[in-house]
Amino acid sequence: MSKPFFLCLPGSVRRASSNALLLRQLAAEMADFADAAVYDKLGDLPIFSPDREGPATPAVISDLKAQVARADGLIIACPEYVHGIPGGFKNLIDWLVSGDELYGKPAMLVHANGHGRGAFLRTQLCEVLTTAGVALIEPDGASIYLVSKPEAEIAACLATPENRQLLSMAGRKFAARATARET
Numbered sequence: 001m002s003k004p005f006f007l008c009l010p011g012s013v014r015r016a017s018s019n020a021l022l023l024r025q026l027a028a029e030m031a032d033f034a035d036a037a038v039y040d041k042l043g044d045l046p047i048f049s050p051d052r053e054g055p056a057t058p059a060v061i062s063d064l065k066a067q068v069a070r071a072d073g074l075i076i077a078c079p080e081y082v083h084g085i086p087g088g089f090k091n092l093i094d095w096l097v098s099g100d101e102l103y104g105k106p107a108m109l110v111h112a113n114g115h116g117r118g119a120f121l122r123t124q125l126c127e128v129l130t131t132a133g134v135a136l137i138e139p140d141g142a143s144i145y146l147v148s149k150p151e152a153e154i155a156a157c158l159a160t161p162e163n164r165q166l167l168s169m170a171g172r173k174f175a176a177r178a179t180a181r182e183t
Helices: 018-029 059-070 087-097 119-131 151-158 161-180
Strands: 005-010 035-038 073-077 106-111 135-143
Touching: 005 018, 005 059, 005 161, 018 035, 018 073, 018 106, 018 151, 018 161, 059 087, 073 161, 087 119, 106 119, 106 161, 119 135, 135 161, 151 161
Parallel strands: 005 035, 005 073, 073 106, 106 135
Antiparallel strands: none
16 A cells, blocks of 8 residues: 655745755655645746636646645645735635635644644634635644744755654654544
């Protein structure tokens, strides 16, 4: 039996995004029991327009849709901008909402800004995702405080045994629940 595949969606395009770094570490911790890939084309997505759907769909959007459709679940790490979802990440969701790629797709949220920060984002993201048909089975999968730290410090923090175990356990729990829904 093959391992499940999870697509990790960072909500930031910043080069040293703490969310993307968190997702990369999570993917590494899941390697024994799942395949996970971090999506890295968020900044390449054109602004959504219904006029560009169907035959006019840009190749980068067709690729995104194919990756989401192939995934057994989604793992999302998104920053909070001005108490809300960053425009680029909302744009990604807008491109997916008219198709069936998101419908019923299991998802887990992980957070790079613990200590209760990001509550506005989680509320909005849960609302938008469930409205789009996502099966949000782990709204608080894991939270590690990483914001405002330099990239090397983030990497060191993620590499501690405690955080590696936290991420592995969150990933294992999500993988079990996501794949159980399919059987």
